[in-house]
Amino acid sequence: MNSSRAAAVLNVVGGERLPGRATFEKVNPADGSLVALVHDAGPDVVDLAVSAARTALDGPWGAMPVNERAQVLRRIADKIDERADELAAAETADTGKPAALVRDLDVARAAQNFRAFADVIASAGQDSFLTDLAGGRKALNYAVRKPLGVVGVIVPWNLPILLLTWKLAPALGCGNTVVVKPSEETPSSATLLADILADAGVPDGVYNVVHGFGPGSAGEYLTTHPGIDGITFTGESSTGSAIMRAAADRVRPVSFELGGKNAAIVFADCDLEKTVDGLTRSIFLNTGQVCLCTERVYVERPIFDQVVTRLADRARQLRLGHPDGPETTTGPLISEQHRKKVLSYFDLAVSEGATVVTGGGVPTVDPGLDGGFWIEPTLWTGLGNSARVVREEVFGPVAALIPFDTEEEAIRLANDTEYGLAASVWTTDLARGHRMAQRMDVGMAWVNTWYLRDLRSPFGGAGLSGIGREGGHHSLQFYSELTNVCVQL
Ligand code: NAD
Numbered sequence: 390m391n392s393s394r395a396a397a398v399l400n401v402v403g404g405e406r407l408p409g410r411a412t413f414e415k416v417n418p419a420d421g422s423l424v425a426l427v428h429d430a431g432p433d434v435v436d437l438a439v440s441a442a443r444t445a446l447d448g449p450w451g452a453m454p455v456n457e458r459a460q461v462l463r464r465i466a467d468k469i470d471e472r473a474d475e476l477a478a479a480e481t482a483d484t485g486k487p488a489a490l491v492r493d494l495d496v497a498r499a500a501q502n503f504r505a506f507a508d509v510i511a512s513a514g515q516d517s518f519l520t521d522l523a524g525g526r527k528a529l530n531y532a533v534r535k536p537l538g539v540v541g542v543i544v545p546w547n548l549p550i551l552l553l554t555w556k557l558a559p560a561l562g563c564g565n566t567v568v569v570k571p572s573e574e575t576p577s578s579a580t581l582l583a584d585i586l587a588d589a590g591v592p593d594g595v596y597n598v599v600h601g602f603g604p605g606s607a608g609e610y611l612t613t614h615p616g617i618d619g620i621t622f623t624g625e626s627s628t629g630s631a632i633m634r635a636a637a638d639r640v641r642p643v644s645f646e647l648g649g650k651n652a653a654i655v656f657a658d659c660d661l662e663k664t665v666d667g668l669t670r671s672i673f674l675n676t677g678q679v680c681l682c683t684e685r686v687y688v689e690r691p692i693f694d695q696v697v698t699r700l701a702d703r704a705r706q707l708r709l710g711h712p713d714g715p716e717t718t719t720g721p722l723i724s725e726q727h728r729k730k731v732l733s734y735f736d737l738a739v740s741e742g743a744t745v746v747t748g749g750g751v752p753t754v755d756p757g758l759d760g761g762f763w764i765e766p767t768l769w770t771g772l773g774n775s776a777r778v779v780r781e782e783v784f785g786p787v788a789a790l791i792p793f794d795t796e797e798e799a800i801r802l803a804n805d806t807e808y809g810l811a812a813s814v815w816t817t818d819l820a821r822g823h824r825m826a827q828r829m830d831v832g833m834a835w836v837n838t839w840y841l842r843d844l845r846s847p848f849g850g851a852g853l854s855g856i857g858r859e860g861g862h863h864s865l866q867f868y869s870e871l872t873n874v875c876v877q878l
Pocket residue numbers: 543544545546547552570571572573601602603604607608609612623624625626628629631632645646647648649679680782784810850854855
């Protein structure tokens with residue numbers, strides 16, 4: 390596409406589309422073609438966005454009865470369904486992912502997020518206590534839920550609309566207004582969502598979007614802005630540290646969903662066929678670019694060779710290709726910069742003594758796709774827990790397979806990490822499944838499955854993987870303030 394004809398992605402401020410101080414190019418990771426010119430918000434645009442959100446906070450949105458707000462969230466979900474093709478096309482162009490994955494996971498979950506949090510807010514109760522006092526008197530304590538205020542929402546590129554709406558739905562449900570900073574890699578769906586929200590009856594200024602990068606750009610301008618009352622962030626652990634420092638300045642609350650180095654533990658008594666299916670999905674979904682993806686697989690020694698062989702076969706069967714290809718299972722990495730990082734881990738693994746079972750390089754792809762950021766699904770053996778590639782998050786289609794002999798050893802190896810996001814256990818002995826899952830130092834432990842979600846359950850991580858939990862009523866705790874009223878009766 391000629392850059393003079395590329396679509397423009399503008400900032401959304403108080404219902405208006407505002408240009409930025411400059412534009413930057415967004416390319417399609419599948420083929421390197423230009424998708425859009427994105428308007429980079431300078432500090433003035435971020436300031437206007439925060440002011441618009443502050444003004445809207447005092448308008449009808451915050452004052453709306455909860456049941457009416459829940460109805461608006463349900464209307465948003467319906468409108469996402471109506472415009473699913475348009476949203477999916479934007480998301481596919483920004484990410485290069487298989488179109489079927491975008492439709493079935495990202496866009497479907499965007500609608501589900503709004504429906505789930507409509508139900509959560511409509512049914513939420515508050516604490517109330519009848520307090521006994523001396524002399525038989527009583528007092529009534531009850532808590533009133535209020536919005537947190539203007540919330541800064543900063544999200545990454547891997548599941549753009551899924552992760553944005555996972556935070557946006559409860560934030561709006563609690564009556565907040567927001568300024569969203571999508572990833573510079575995936576600006577389109579958040580911008581399109583502004584039309585959908587307006588159409589569903591969300592007043593101007595409640596949802597604002599600023600585009601740009603992190604340090605010295607829109608991300609930093611937003612997190613350091615004094616008009617922001619709280620920050621919800623999904624992204625890398627190191628970015629979380631920087632944002633936490635910015636938030637500390639005015640003691641603002643943060644909710645962080647960060648990186649992972651997730652383990653799977655595979656016992657010899659597992660259902661091998663189902664386990665290999667589950668592991669394949671957990672290592673390679675979205676080209677390994679899901680924070681929950683498995684990058685360490687601990688396998689009980691008697692079935693180690695079998696698991697390695699079967700998983701390698703499955704990795705070789707993945708079909709890298711055009712997002713619309715009917716056979717395509719796997720897309721590219723998000724950017725050339727990210728591919729360089731993943732390739733540097735491929736080199737490091739070899740220098741640390743890995744045997745490359747499959748993959749390990751850049752694949753040959755269809756001629757029209759050779760400008761894209763493709764990478765081979767990769768498996769390593771021969772590494773121990775001290776290798777850097779077994780300790781650091783790669784965020785690509787890759788896993789190290791390591792044998793173990795006892796339950797104790799498996800738990801010790803799995804928990805030997807600074808991260809604490811997710812884990813899975815594969816066994817037909819359910820007592821063992823429960824026992825192992827409960828001993829994992831992670832936010833989410835799956836048994837005989839992976840990334841199976843109930844949006845009412847707590848989601849988040851420990852250690853370097855995050856702060857706090859979102860999901861169901863856990864989200865309400867972050868996105869609202871409580872005032873306790875005590876009345877002496
Ligand atoms: P990233 O941290 O580089 O960027 C995320 C967002 O933060 C982007 O919008 C970026 O522009 C912004 N940003 C970067 N530096 C900033 C700064 N100093 N101040 C303010 N904003 C800043 O992450 P990414 O590369 O986009 O995403 C991949 C990472 O996200 C992986 O580590 C992955 O594990 C993690 N992730 C975690 C979860 C989870 O639920 N735990 C979910 C998805 C992704």
